Amino acid sequence: MARKYEELAQELEALISAGTLRPGERLPSVRETVASRGVSPSTVFEAYYLLERRGAVEARPRSGYFVAQRVADAAAEPRLMEPASGLRDVAVNDMVLEVLGSVRHRDVVPLGSAFPSPDLFPLDRLARGMSAAMRRLDPREVLENLSPGSEELRRQIALRYVATGTLASAEEIIVTSGAMEALNLCLQAVTQPGDLVAVEAPAFYGCLQALERLQLKAVEVATHPRLGVQVDALRAVLERHPVKACWFMPNFQNPTGALMPPDQKKALVELVTRHRVPLVEDDVYGELYFGVRRPVPAKSFDREGWVMHCGSFSKNLAPGYRIGWASAGRFAPLVERLKLTSTLSVAVPSQAAVLHFLQHGAFDKHLRQLRSTLARQQEQCVRLATRHLPAGTRVTRPEGGYFLWAELPPDIDALQLHRLALSQNISLAPGQLFSTDGRFRHHVRLNYGHPRPDQLEPALRTLGRLAARLATAR
Amino acid sequence: MARKYEELAQELEALISAGTLRPGERLPSVRETVASRGVSPSTVFEAYYLLERRGAVEARPRSGYFVAQRVADAAAEPRLMEPASGLRDVAVNDMVLEVLGSVRHRDVVPLGSAFPSPDLFPLDRLARGMSAAMRRLDPREVLENLSPGSEELRRQIALRYVATGTLASAEEIIVTSGAMEALNLCLQAVTQPGDLVAVEAPAFYGCLQALERLQLKAVEVATHPRLGVQVDALRAVLERHPVKACWFMPNFQNPTGALMPPDQKKALVELVTRHRVPLVEDDVYGELYFGVRRPVPAKSFDREGWVMHCGSFSKNLAPGYRIGWASAGRFAPLVERLKLTSTLSVAVPSQAAVLHFLQHGAFDKHLRQLRSTLARQQEQCVRLATRHLPAGTRVTRPEGGYFLWAELPPDIDALQLHRLALSQNISLAPGQLFSTDGRFRHHVRLNYGHPRPDQLEPALRTLGRLAARLATAR
Numbered sequence: 043m044a045r046k047y048e049e050l051a052q053e054l055e056a057l058i059s060a061g062t063l064r065p066g067e068r069l070p071s072v073r074e075t076v077a078s079r080g081v082s083p084s085t086v087f088e089a090y091y092l093l094e095r096r097g098a099v100e101a102r103p104r105s106g107y108f109v110a111q112r113v114a115d116a117a118a119e120p121r122l123m124e125p126a127s128g129l130r131d132v133a134v135n136d137m138v139l140e141v142l143g144s145v146r147h148r149d150v151v152p153l154g155s156a157f158p159s160p161d162l163f164p165l166d167r168l169a170r171g172m173s174a175a176m177r178r179l180d181p182r183e184v185l186e187n188l189s190p191g192s193e194e195l196r197r198q199i200a201l202r203y204v205a206t207g208t209l210a211s212a213e214e215i216i217v218t219s220g221a222m223e224a225l226n227l228c229l230q231a232v233t234q235p236g237d238l239v240a241v242e243a244p245a246f247y248g249c250l251q252a253l254e255r256l257q258l259k260a261v262e263v264a265t266h267p268r269l270g271v272q273v274d275a276l277r278a279v280l281e282r283h284p285v286k287a288c289w290f291m292p293n294f295q296n297p298t299g300a301l302m303p304p305d306q307k308k309a310l311v312e313l314v315t316r317h318r319v320p321l322v323e324d325d326v327y328g329e330l331y332f333g334v335r336r337p338v339p340a341k342s343f344d345r346e347g348w349v350m351h352c353g354s355f356s357k358n359l360a361p362g363y364r365i366g367w368a369s370a371g372r373f374a375p376l377v378e379r380l381k382l383t384s385t386l387s388v389a390v391p392s393q394a395a396v397l398h399f400l401q402h403g404a405f406d407k408h409l410r411q412l413r414s415t416l417a418r419q420q421e422q423c424v425r426l427a428t429r430h431l432p433a434g435t436r437v438t439r440p441e442g443g444y445f446l447w448a449e450l451p452p453d454i455d456a457l458q459l460h461r462l463a464l465s466q467n468i469s470l471a472p473g474q475l476f477s478t479d480g481r482f483r484h485h486v487r488l489n490y491g492h493p494r495p496d497q498l499e500p501a502l503r504t505l506g507r508l509a510a511r512l513a514t515a516r
Numbered sequence: 517m518a519r520k521y522e523e524l525a526q527e528l529e530a531l532i533s534a535g536t537l538r539p540g541e542r543l544p545s546v547r548e549t550v551a552s553r554g555v556s557p558s559t560v561f562e563a564y565y566l567l568e569r570r571g572a573v574e575a576r577p578r579s580g581y582f583v584a585q586r587v588a589d590a591a592a593e594p595r596l597m598e599p600a601s602g603l604r605d606v607a608v609n610d611m612v613l614e615v616l617g618s619v620r621h622r623d624v625v626p627l628g629s630a631f632p633s634p635d636l637f638p639l640d641r642l643a644r645g646m647s648a649a650m651r652r653l654d655p656r657e658v659l660e661n662l663s664p665g666s667e668e669l670r671r672q673i674a675l676r677y678v679a680t681g682t683l684a685s686a687e688e689i690i691v692t693s694g695a696m697e698a699l700n701l702c703l704q705a706v707t708q709p710g711d712l713v714a715v716e717a718p719a720f721y722g723c724l725q726a727l728e729r730l731q732l733k734a735v736e737v738a739t740h741p742r743l744g745v746q747v748d749a750l751r752a753v754l755e756r757h758p759v760k761a762c763w764f765m766p767n768f769q770n771p772t773g774a775l776m777p778p779d780q781k782k783a784l785v786e787l788v789t790r791h792r793v794p795l796v797e798d799d800v801y802g803e804l805y806f807g808v809r810r811p812v813p814a815k816s817f818d819r820e821g822w823v824m825h826c827g828s829f830s831k832n833l834a835p836g837y838r839i840g841w842a843s844a845g846r847f848a849p850l851v852e853r854l855k856l857t858s859t860l861s862v863a864v865p866s867q868a869a870v871l872h873f874l875q876h877g878a879f880d881k882h883l884r885q886l887r888s889t890l891a892r893q894q895e896q897c898v899r900l901a902t903r904h905l906p907a908g909t910r911v912t913r914p915e916g917g918y919f920l921w922a923e924l925p926p927d928i929d930a931l932q933l934h935r936l937a938l939s940q941n942i943s944l945a946p947g948q949l950f951s952t953d954g955r956f957r958h959h960v961r962l963n964y965g966h967p968r969p970d971q972l973e974p975a976l977r978t979l980g981r982l983a984a985r986l987a988t989a990r
Contacts, residue, residue: 139853148656160655172865173647181634182622184836219693219838223859235709251857362658362864364693379613383725385697389863390836391646 046081047088052334054089055098058109069099069107095414096332097421120436120449120485125243125262129283130478132254138247138475141460145469151501154460154469158444158491160361162415164408168360171403172395179394188387190378191217191367195397199367208342210351214374216381217388221326221354221366226252228350228368229287231376232320233258237286240279242271244476244485246296246324249289260478261285267438267447270295270302273309280317287320292340294327297476297487298447299440304338311343320373323351329358329409331442332417347371355396358409363392416444416491423490426499430506432513444491450484454512459486462508468501520555521562526808528563529572532583543573543581569888570806571895594910594923594959599717599736603757604952606728612721612949615934619943625975628934628943632918632965634835636889638882642834645877646869653868662861664852665691665841669871673841682816684825688848690855691862695800695828695840700726702824702842703761705850706794707732711760714753716745718950718959720770720798723763734952735759741912741921744769744776747783754791761794766814768801771950771961772921773914775811785817794847797825803832803883805916806891821845829870832883837866890918890965897964900973904980906987918965924958928986933960936982942975
C-alpha cells in the first residue's frame, strides 16, 4: 500500500510532468495544501521532502518550495530506432566478455557496470540472519532444500506476487542460481537449436548471449526507449515468422529503462497467448520503481500459463547470494527438470539468508530506502550527463532501475569511446553490446547505481571531453 | 602425509587381504610389534584402534586383537557385464526422476539416496565460519567473487591438487554450483548436439541425464565393478567411433565403487591424449578413501590439458553449499565463458564458508573422521547385506565412497524390488537407472552413508524378504 505522503508526492510530480507546475514556480504552501487536501501538515512535509530527495523540487530558505530547474528537462529522449529486419545469428559474446572483463577493477569508475554498488545493500544484516538461520537448521533440511527449492521461500515469493495482482502459486516457482539461470532454463525449456526467438532492440546482452549459447536465432522487435517493446511490431513479426519464444523486459528494460504501460502489457500477453508463443519475462528491476506502486509484471495478465516470469533478489536485496526464481506457468515441470539435471539445486545458506530477511528483515523498509537513493542518483546523473556530454545528446529518464540510456551525436562511436574512457579508468557499456549487429553504435548505457558524487562529476566531464574529441576527429 | 599408525594399519590390512593373516588369527601383541617395527607403543595402539573401527580386527578382553570374521569375504564380487554395443540415444530421465522423487521423504530408509547423511558434516562450524567471513567481507568482494570465483578459494583448491602430484594452476580452475554444474559445462564445452560420448557401463545416471539434456549419443565402455573402465575396451571404441568426449569416474565410481589402478589411469590419459578426445573426470568421491593415501586423479597424468577434472565439497565437507569446480585444462576459457552466460557466478556466502573452513577449519581432521565412519558403515552394511539378501547375491567392497553395488540373482527385477521396498518405506537405487537400456536389471546400488544401525538391519531384512518373494514369484 502506498502511504499518504507518497500519493501526494506522486500527484505533484504528475502536475510537474504535465507542465501544470513549471520549473521555478512556487509550490502551494504547507498550510494551503493542508486546507485543500484535508491531510496533516506532516504528510505534506513528508511529500515535499520526498520530492526534494528526488530532485523534483527545491527548498529556498524563508520562501518555501519551488519546482526545480531540471536541466534534464532540456534533454530530449533517445529516438526509437527501427530494428534490423529478418532473422539473425547471434555472436556478441566476444565483445561482451571483452567489455565486461575490462570494467571489474576497483579503480575504475563503474559507469559500465551491470551491478549497483554493494554498499546499497544490507549485507551485514543478511549475514547475521543467515548465520542464525543456518545454526537452527535441521540437517535434514539440507536435502529438503534441493530443487525446486525451499518450500517456505517459494511461498514467500508467491506472497509477493499477490501485491501485484499476479496469480503464481508456490508450485510453479523454481528457485534458481540468480535470474540468469532462471531465464536460461526457461528459454531452453521451450526451444531447440536453430529456433527463432523474438528479442527487444536494443536487448539486454545477457539475452543475446543466451541465444548464442543455445544456438538460437534472433528476430528483433522495435522497442521504444520509454514505452518498451511495441506490441504492433511484435504482432507483425509473429504473423510472418515461426517464433518459438519471446524474451522481454516490460519493467525498466535493460539498457533503456523503458516501462511498458499496463494496457500494452495486457495486449502483449493476449497476443502471445493467441499465438501460443511462450513469453520469458525478465523482471529483475521491477522492485526498483520510483513511483507509488510496483509496476505490474506482464505475468499479471497471464491466464493460461504462457508467461514464464523470472525474478531475483540480486538487484534489490542480496547481491552475490545468487537467489533468483522462475514462475514458469505451464512450463514449470520442464524447467524444474532442466534445473535438476544441470545444476541440481541452489545453495542452502543463500536460500536461508533471503528467507530469514523476508520473514524478519523489514524488506519493504530497505526497498523504500534503496528506491529513494537510486531516484536521487538518477537525478544527479542526468543533470551531470546533460551538462557534460556533447550537445545533441539524448537521455532516457527511467521511472526505476539504475541505468540511463544515452544517444550521443551520430558521429561518436561508443566502442571507441569505451576504450578511450577505460584508459582514463572510467567504464561505460557501449551500445554495440545490445544488438545482434552492433547497430546502437552511438549509444551508451550509464549505471548510476554507485553513490560516489566525488567520482561522478569528474568522470562525466572526462567522458564529455573524450566524446567531443571523437566527434571532431571525424 | 600418512601418519605412522596409518601406515602400520595399512600394512596389516594388506596382510589380511592377502590371506597371510586369516580370520580368527591373533595379531602380534603390542610389545612384539614395537620390537619388530621400531615404533612406539602408542603408534601400535592407534593402528589397532583404527583397524577395529574399520571392522578389520576385533579386541577380545585379556586376549589381544584378532582378525575379524568378515562375513563379507564370503560374498563374491559382481561380474563384469559386457556393455550394449553401438551408439545409443539416452532417455533415462523419466525413470531417474520418478525414483529420486520417491525417496526424499524423511520416513524412508534412504538406501537409494545419492547423498550421505548430513549428520556426518560439520554444518555448525561451517555456519559459524561463514558468518565470521561474511561480516569481515569488503562489499566490493561481492563483485570480485564473480566467475571464475574467489581467487583465494581457487588457490586453496589448486594447493590440494599438489598432494596428489597433479599440476592444476588456479588459472584453469572455475568455481561452479556443485560438481554437477562443472561436469555439465565441461561436457557442453566440447560437444554439439548429436555428438558421441563414451560412458561407463554401468554409468552414473547424472551423466546419462546430461547426455539426454544436451542431445548427445552414448557409447558404453566395459567397466569392471572393482577396477573401473577397461582401457582396452575404450581403445577399441575410440578406433571405431568418432567419440567427441569421455565422461568417467576413475575414483570410487558411482554406482560400483570401482577404483582404477594408477597404471590404468595413466594408460587412459595417454590414450585420450593420443586421440585428442577430452576426458571429463568426475572425482567427487576421491577424498573418501579408506586406504592410506588419496587415490590420484587421472588428471595427475595429464601433460597436455585434455583432462577436465571436476571436484566438489558437497560429498566431503559442505552438502547443500553447492561449491564444486572444474579444473578444465586447455578448455578452461570455454568453460568459464559458458559459466558466465548460464548462471553467471557462484553464491558468495558459500564460497566464503568453504574458504574459511579450508583456512581455519581443520579440514583434514574432519576428513579422517568421515572416512573412518564410512569405512565402519560399509563393513556393517556388507555384513548385513550378505546375511539377509538372497543366496547368490554378489556385492562390491569399494575402497572408498558410500555406495555398494549388489548383483542379485538374475530373476529378481530391481525396479520391481524398488517399488515393493518403497511401500515399506525403504528406498534403493535400481540398476536400471545406470545404463541407456535398463540392462542392469538385477542390480541395486545401496547407500551406506546414513549411520542408523537401528534402521539398517530391519531394512535389509525386509529387502531380503521382498527379494526372495520376487525370486519365487517367477
